[in-house]
Structures are given as structure tokens and as C-alpha cells.
Amino acid sequence: MLTENELLSFVEKMYGSSGRKIIEALMKSKTGMGIDEIARETNLRTNDIRRLLYEMAQEEFVITLRSQRGESMWYTYRWYTDTGIIKRALVRRLRATLNVLNERLEYEQSTTFYICPNDYTIYSFEEAFENGFRCMHCQSELIAFDNKSIITFLKSLIEEIEKILKALSINEA
């Protein structure tokens, strides 16, 4: 189970301490906040707040609420988030990362790489084969490149993200 503080530390990793301050301010509000209110609460500059809110809205860590001002044509926009919204956004982002890592792992596991010992250019098996196992740049003989450490690294990242996702989904249920 992820605590609120752990969620916030993820937000901080992605959007910095300013992003975290904005999210913390919004989480205290039940009805959402305007940019000026957030500025008063966080002491951040409105330009920075606006930029961060748009970034966070793109990944749906925050949403906008629109309300009509009385009978007029004017709408006011307020920014809103809660722990459910943040968790769902985090799950989406981590799943996307996991997909990329799994594809990369599959690629690393299925391909042998070759490296030029002279200029360190890396070749896939196909590329090395097409060039007669010689470097395209300097004609040095290529040597098989051990990508075990990359595979180990990818596996540990995947394991870590899966663990976080598991904690998030237990929370969500």
C-alpha cells in the first residue's frame, strides 16, 4: 500500500518540488483552486504554476473544473485533484513505462550486439552480418558485445515498477 507521502514523492520526482507544492495545495481543497489561490498558498510564480498545471494535466494528474459565473457568459476554471486521480495517473504512466521496458528487454534478449573495439560503434547482429563483421567506419573486426548487464538492469527496473503497481492496485481496490 502506498501512503500519501509516497504518492507525493513520486509527484516530486516527476514535477519537482514546485509540482509537489501545487498538488499538496490542491489535495487540501475539496472544490478545486484557481491559479491565484494556488499562488497565494504556495508562494510560487503564476507562470510556473500555469506551466506545471498544464504539464500535469496532460498526464491527468490534475483536472480542470469549469463553472459558470451566475447567469453570465463567463466561466471560471478551477484546478482539482485527489488521491484517486493521482493514483490512476501514476498507474497509467508506470504501465506505459513498463511496456517500453518489456519491449526493450525482449529486444536485448533476442539480439546479439557487436561492438567496434576502435570507435565503440554498436551493431545489431543483422548490421554486423551485412558488413561482414567489420566496422563501417574503420573496418576493424567487430567483437560480440555482452549485454547481460543491460538485461539485468532492465529486469530490476521492471521488477521495481511491478512492485509499485501492485501496491497501487491494492490501494485502489
Ligand SMILES: [Zn+2]
Ligand atoms: Zn570502428
